[in-house]
Each structure stands twice: as structure tokens, then as C-alpha cells.
Amino acid sequence: MCSCRDKCSANRKESTEVLSAADRGIHLVLLGAPGAGKGTQAKHLSAKYGLAHISSGNLLRDELTRGTKLAAEIKGYMDKGQLVPDSIIIDLIINHVKGLESPNWMLDGFPRTASQAKALKAAKELYLTHIIELQVDQEAVVKRLGGRRFDPTTGNTYHVDFDPPPADIADRVIIRDDDKEEVIRERFVIYEKNKKLIADTFGDAVTVVSCEGLSIEEVSARVDAVIDGRQE
């Protein structure tokens, strides 16, 4: 093992099993608080790098929309902004990713607990190439989420001011049930509680991208730099 600590890719590979994109496609995890912009950046990354977008929140909302057997089990948690149990979400996500045809994918909203992070790390065939945390100021995000609009047909996210939905879908976008201030604050509390536990699992493989005061395009440029290996 190389003796230099932080920037050394040899160390990162050995200690975290995170491989470079050049090795075997892009397998990206996007971490970040509620409203940090994970879904927004996922839309950009899908278009730019052809990544399949696996959003745990969208998969769960799809179960609710379809009124599946699982829907009754998860609705109460989601309405209150609480995490659905690991026993449900881990299998749902890991099986979904294993079934993908695309060699390039990104996870948005998973992992969110230490158990989820450990399960992902233990699934060796799902080796990760990038783990990016979008870092935001929580108060700014609480205000921002008030303008969020969600397209239930595509799963895409918009904002009335910063990223307005195109005119042809403006009638079908909705306000998410969990975008009420008290529910948003509960989601923040849970995120903060679990953040360190996830960081403990992945260690220095996590690249933090500060999004403070940046436009959507400026954040995209920073994320692209990480993926392309241009970040200092």
C-alpha cells in the first residue's frame, strides 16, 4: 500500500474498493441532504454520460402510485419523512441494480443508513467508481424545496424559478406530499444522524462537492469534473 494518504488513487482503491471510471464503466453514488440537488444532477448526468438513474425515492413513489402490496407498508414512513425499513429498501435497490442492462448507472438516495452502505459495499459485483456528496446549506434548501415540482411520468424534478418545467408538461407536474416544511425538517434530522455512519463505511472514497450559492449548471460543472477526473 502506498504511504501517501488522501489523494493517492492506489490507497483509495485498496481501502474502499472504489475503481476508476476507466476501469469498468461508471457506477456512481450521489449522496446529499434532502433537496441538495441529487435528482437534478441525476437528470444532467443521465443525459451527459448515459447513466441509468436509480432513485430510491422514485422507486418507492412508483410503488405508491401503483398501489402495490408494498405501498401499504411504506406509505406511513414516507408521509412522515421517515426512512422505510432497511429490510425493504436494501433488497429493492440491490436487486434493481443487478437487473440493469446498462453498464453505467447512478444511485440517488441510496444508501441512507449504515446497513444500506454495508450491504452495497458487500455486493461485490456492484463495485463503485464514484461516490459524490452534494453539500448544501439546509436553510437555503428548505426555502428551495417550496418551489420544487415533480413529474410523475418521467420522475424528473424541476423548480418554478431555477429550472422551470417545459410548457408541454407544465400541467402534469405536482408538489410532492413530503415537501411540507415540518416533513422536510424531519428528513434533515434523519439525514444528519446517518451521514457520519455512511461516511464511516466509505471513508475517503467520498468526494464532497460544495454547492453553496451555486446555480444548477455550476454544480453540474463541479460534478462533471469529479467524474472526468479533473478535480484537484
Ligand code: AP5
Ligand atoms: P427521496 O425522493 O430520495 O428524497 P430526498 O433524499 O429527501 O431527496 P429529494 O428528492 O428531496 O432531493 P434531491 O437532492 O433529489 O433534490 P432535487 O434535485 O429534487 O426520498 C423520499 C422518501 O423516500 C424518504 O423521505 C424516505 O421516506 C424514502 N426513501 C428514499 N430512499 C430511501 C432509503 N435509501 N432508505 C429508506 N427510505 C428511503 O432539488 C430540489 C429542488 O431544488 C428542485 O426543485 C430543483 O429544481 C432545485 N435545485 C436543485 N439544485 C439547485 C441549485 N443549484 N440552485 C437552485 N435550485 C436548485
